[in-house]
Every structure is written in C-alpha cells, then in structure tokens.
Amino acid sequence: MAWKRDPDRPMLLGLVFWLVLGATAVINLVVPSTVLERILFFADVVLLCVLWPMMPWQPGRGRHLVAPAFLAGALALGLTGSAGTHFPLLLIGVANLAFVYGMRIASAILVAFGAVLIVVPLFYGRTIVDALGQTAVIAVMSVFAMGMASAVLKARQLTDRVRELTVAEERGRMAAEMHDSIGHHLTVIKVGLENAERFRDRRPEAAWEEVRQAKELTTAALADARRWVRALRPLPLNGNLGSAALQRLADSFTGTGVTVTFQVSGTERELEPDAELVLYRVLQEGLTNVLRHAEAGSVRGTLTFEKGKVVLVIADDGKGRDHDQGHGFGLSTLADRVRALGGTLTSGNAAKGFELRAELPS
Structure with missing residues (x-):
C-alpha cells in the first residue's frame, strides 16, 4: 500500500498526531463521562487512526474526501469528551485541507464547518454564547494553521520553480556545448572533405591528408560528445x-x-x-x-x-x-x-x- 508511505506527509505532524491522540484517549478515560459518550469517543479515535495514513498531502492524489472527514472527526472529539486536548488535531486537519484543496476551497470548507459548530452544540444544551465562543477559538486557530500552510505551499512552489529553471539552464548549456564543440568539429570536417574532393585528381597526397585530418577530428568530436553526455560540466580544454x-x-x-x-x-x-x-x-x-x-x-x-x-x-x-x-x-x-x-x-x-x-x- 503506497499511501502508507506517503513521502509528502510531514514526519513532525505524524509524531504530533499520535502523541495528541494518545494523550486525548488517556484524558478521556480519567474524565467522567457516560457510557454512550465514551463509546462514541473511542469510535471516533478509531476512525481517526484509520483516516490518518490515508490522508493525501498533495493535490491531485485522490482520496480528497479523507481530508474533510478527518477534520470532522477531529471536531467530533470535542463533542464526545476530549476536554480541549484535540485542538492540535484540528490544526493538522485545517492544514491538510489547504494542502489538498488550496487556500480558497479550504476556506469555504472551514466556513461550512464553522456554521456546523455553531448549530450542533445547541442540541447538546449549550447556549449560543458558548457555541460562538468555541467557534471563535477554533476560527483563530484555523487562521494560524492556514497561514502556516500557505507559507509551506509557497515554499513548495518556489522549490518547483527553482527546479524548472535549473533544468532549463542545464538544457541551454547542453545545447551551447553541443553547438560550440560538435558544431566546430563538423564544420572543419566538412571543409576538409570538400578540399579532399577538390584535390583528389590533381593532388592526391593532399587529398588523403585532408581525409586523415577529418578522421582525427571525427574522433575528437565523438570524444567531446561522450564527455558532455557523461557529465554536465564544462569540457576540459584538452x-x-x-x-x-x-x-x-x-x-x-x-x-x-x-x-x-x-x-x-x-x-x-x-x-x-x-x-x-x-x-x-x-x-x-x-x-x-x-x-x-x-x-x-x-x-x-x-x-x-x-x-x-x-x-x-x-x-x-x-x-x-x-x-x-x-x-x-x-x-x-x-x-x-x-x-x-x-x-x-x-x-x-x-x-x-x-x-x-x-x-x-x-
């Protein structure tokens, strides 16, 4: 399963995820709660454990629904007895949305989640003030996570651009080396063979000398070609x-x-x-x-x-x-x-x- 070894998944976030999820599970066992809440809580923990290795960290990798599902699962921990320890998981979920969907779509998804955060707590008997206060805290944390994700995305774009420019520069240098080296040799060979053709009847010895020189230059041209193909560096000056x-x-x-x-x-x-x-x-x-x-x-x-x-x-x-x-x-x-x-x-x-x-x- 290649997705289990996703090279784009930040290792530090993986460490944070497992530490926070473990600490949240321990705290839930200590904090008093009903049997139903505890069952829902640990069902949510299992769901997050399943979703985590499936989460994509690049656009166009498929499994896009995993990102909002993970964020929903992290939000659900707060409703089933996490005692606030789940907030780092929310930050990870928000950052993942930005990586997968981009800043605009991720922002729209967060607005939708914000509306849900205001309405759902009311069914648990909480006041609108409590719901708005919790939503405001999560909103501030989301803005922070989105800012960090934006910086990482720009760094990725810059890295890709530098890689493209490096490849283009190498291609240009290869073309220049081929033109300068092989083009020079072929031009001299062409002129030498034309001279040999002109001398072949009147001065056969001179014609054969031109052919000999053309043969030597051909060998040199082949050596040059092998050198710049083997290593993209300035050719030694013999x-x-x-x-x-x-x-x-x-x-x-x-x-x-x-x-x-x-x-x-x-x-x-x-x-x-x-x-x-x-x-x-x-x-x-x-x-x-x-x-x-x-x-x-x-x-x-x-x-x-x-x-x-x-x-x-x-x-x-x-x-x-x-x-x-x-x-x-x-x-x-x-x-x-x-x-x-x-x-x-x-x-x-x-x-x-x-x-x-x-x-x-x-």
Missing part, C-alpha cells in the same frame, strides 16, 4: 590552459583554406576556469563563423591582457555581415555566458571584414 589552449584551437583550423594566426599581447596571467572556457568558446565560435559565412582569406585572433581585464578579438578580411542579419544561436548564447561573468561581447563589421570582441574582468 589539458591546455590559458593562451596555449587558444593557440591549439587556432592551429586546428590549419588546412581549411583560411590563414589563421593567433597572438598574445601583454603579460599573461592566470584566469578563472570559467573565464578560460568562455574565451575558448568565443574563439571557437569566431573561427567557425569565419569558415561558414565570411568568405575570408585570413583571420587573426588576439588575446590582450590589460589592467583589470582580458580582451579577445577575432577579426577577418571577409565580406562582413549584412546589417539586417541578426545574431545566430551561437553568438547569442555566448553573449549570455560572457555577461554572466561580468563581461561584454560585441560584434560588427570592421574597415574590412568582421570583428568579434569579448572583454572579461580578470
């Missing part, structure tokens, strides 16, 4: 750090038909791992876009260490970009990642060609 990783990335574009150069300006200093990864991705995206769109003959990457910041610029001598052409997925994602580190990413046409510029604090 064992290289700082400018060495960027230099190796620039060298991987050799033989694509575009002359790629990379240089470092200023005194190099150690950067945070997140900053290193973002700079790596910016250079990767910039060089890949040159191959895809620029129709350039050369591209130059420059990493400059300035006071308080590091600047990476990728500039080509291609055709530039049409003003009506927006940023693609890669640049938009990179801009978000750069901003998250307190930096800026800008791009646009230069005097000749296109320029991508990333600035990060260091």
Whole structure:
C-alpha cells in the first residue's frame, strides 16, 4: 500500500498526531463521562487512526474526501469528551485541507464547518454564547494553521520553480556545448572533405591528408560528445590552459583554406576556469563563423591582457555581415555566458571584414 508511505506527509505532524491522540484517549478515560459518550469517543479515535495514513498531502492524489472527514472527526472529539486536548488535531486537519484543496476551497470548507459548530452544540444544551465562543477559538486557530500552510505551499512552489529553471539552464548549456564543440568539429570536417574532393585528381597526397585530418577530428568530436553526455560540466580544454589552449584551437583550423594566426599581447596571467572556457568558446565560435559565412582569406585572433581585464578579438578580411542579419544561436548564447561573468561581447563589421570582441574582468 503506497499511501502508507506517503513521502509528502510531514514526519513532525505524524509524531504530533499520535502523541495528541494518545494523550486525548488517556484524558478521556480519567474524565467522567457516560457510557454512550465514551463509546462514541473511542469510535471516533478509531476512525481517526484509520483516516490518518490515508490522508493525501498533495493535490491531485485522490482520496480528497479523507481530508474533510478527518477534520470532522477531529471536531467530533470535542463533542464526545476530549476536554480541549484535540485542538492540535484540528490544526493538522485545517492544514491538510489547504494542502489538498488550496487556500480558497479550504476556506469555504472551514466556513461550512464553522456554521456546523455553531448549530450542533445547541442540541447538546449549550447556549449560543458558548457555541460562538468555541467557534471563535477554533476560527483563530484555523487562521494560524492556514497561514502556516500557505507559507509551506509557497515554499513548495518556489522549490518547483527553482527546479524548472535549473533544468532549463542545464538544457541551454547542453545545447551551447553541443553547438560550440560538435558544431566546430563538423564544420572543419566538412571543409576538409570538400578540399579532399577538390584535390583528389590533381593532388592526391593532399587529398588523403585532408581525409586523415577529418578522421582525427571525427574522433575528437565523438570524444567531446561522450564527455558532455557523461557529465554536465564544462569540457576540459584538452589539458591546455590559458593562451596555449587558444593557440591549439587556432592551429586546428590549419588546412581549411583560411590563414589563421593567433597572438598574445601583454603579460599573461592566470584566469578563472570559467573565464578560460568562455574565451575558448568565443574563439571557437569566431573561427567557425569565419569558415561558414565570411568568405575570408585570413583571420587573426588576439588575446590582450590589460589592467583589470582580458580582451579577445577575432577579426577577418571577409565580406562582413549584412546589417539586417541578426545574431545566430551561437553568438547569442555566448553573449549570455560572457555577461554572466561580468563581461561584454560585441560584434560588427570592421574597415574590412568582421570583428568579434569579448572583454572579461580578470
């Protein structure tokens, strides 16, 4: 029976329920009462013991009638000789209504119970003043319980929202990693195979060299894919750090038909791992876009260490970009990642060609 192990049932409330119910039963045995009242009282106790493990603590779980039945049973204890010790059970019942039905429906149910509390005591010979006084006490306790339940419900909603945002962020990061890593490799492989096709008759040795490089890049692409599938964390930069990783990335574009150069300006200093990864991705995206769109003959990457910041610029001598052409997925994602580190990413046409510029604090 899965409902007996409901993970949404607060453990502390379970402890309070059994302690209060036990204490109430003991007190009833001490307080004088008629045989009928005692029979009704213990029948009510048995009913609550049966209802307690069946109570749902989330909406949409079924067994919704159990919640008002439990509250009715807790109220009945007061009419059969609980001597007021049943009030904590009332608080539990009210809180359960809020969890199961929501604040509005729970409030309507409590109003209905309040009307019953005013009328029923009159049949036991009590005055209207006594009935109103008891109802007022229970009403105050209900407001307190509803307030606590509302706080818990809001905390649950916040937790669910944080979980949704975390999942969405991870999905976005996965998409960015796939685009940056696999997209880069596939672009270089495509260009290499096109070169091999062009060289196959006139320069067969060069064609086979392109095929060999494409095979190596395919192996690297598969390794990258396995890494980000296995663990959702920034991909290692092939064992290289700082400018060495960027230099190796620039060298991987050799033989694509575009002359790629990379240089470092200023005194190099150690950067945070997140900053290193973002700079790596910016250079990767910039060089890949040159191959895809620029129709350039050369591209130059420059990493400059300035006071308080590091600047990476990728500039080509291609055709530039049409003003009506927006940023693609890669640049938009990179801009978000750069901003998250307190930096800026800008791009646009230069005097000749296109320029991508990333600035990060260091």
